Amino acid sequence: MAPILGIIASQISGHLWAPSGAYDSIATTTVGAGGTSSITFSSIPSTYTHLQIRGIGKNTAGVDYVLRYNGDSGSNYRGHVLYGDGATPFSANTFGGTYTGNDIAFNGGTTYFVSFVTDILDYTNTNKNKTLRGLYGVDENGSGQIALVSGLWMNTAAVTSITITAVSGTFSQYSSFALYGIRGN
């Protein structure tokens, strides 16, 4: 029996143990020396119940990371964030009302990597708009932030591709984005 005790299971009660083989690595992208403006996981298999993206990232502009589904860059997203900067807690709508993607991370500076874990629930269900939740943080020994995020895509289509980009700038070398699939029974 392999335990499924990650960020998803931290929020539920019961059924914290799943049969072996419930959590698979699907794909990983690690950014090379030239950097890249976005990464895409395409042809995502529909055989899982939930998806999880785990990663570290550094961005040349120190800005927000945007997640989009199925190539949709319209104003079809909503999201909220609760974060702290070491002095004050804040809560806000993500993206200041532009709503063209879900905010999943924020670099702040350009020296240290932000870490993030994002859960995308019931991604193949064609009766539900799609939701995510995440935890991200970057600490720079005197600055940085830690945040809880939620995101909504107002679309019932099954998710078949995921693109992560940044509001501006490019992802730097060694940024790494890994996609995992979590099975249900």
Place this chain on the structure above:
Amino acid sequence: MAAGNTYVALATNTLSSTAATVSFSSIPSTYTDLVLVATLRQSTTNQDGYLRFNSDTGTNYSDTVVRGNGSTASSVRDTSAAGIDIGVMSNSANASGEFETVIINIMNYANTTTNKTVIMRTNQTASIVNAIVGLWRSTAAINTVSLESRNSGSFAIGSTFSLYGIASA
């Protein structure tokens, strides 16, 4: 496309006697991320816990916290600290049987090019909820992970510590 099953239980420790420090050593470098899951209780006084790597006790750590206690939200920070603070643990002032829940994501722990960042959720379950990011300013691969009870405290009997490895494709 799929690289196969991962999220592997590497080791578990359930305390049968109090301990000031619990360490996982000789961690294989074959995974991408580590996840440390713990239920903690301080055996005596109200103390924080420290997360440290590779037995480094220098002031090479920092952390940023956002938290709530049921009435107030706040955010605090530690800089140039001797460990990443995981928050105040459940302790002898709390009800018997109350343990703090801790889930720590240690990202890209084996690479030798980036400083190491962890993101975690911890809760002193009767009184506070925390989200924490921690930084270890070292590019060394992590081979030892330690949780330590600060200020001469110790973890109580029954505290559990489990380490998992996640390998990416």
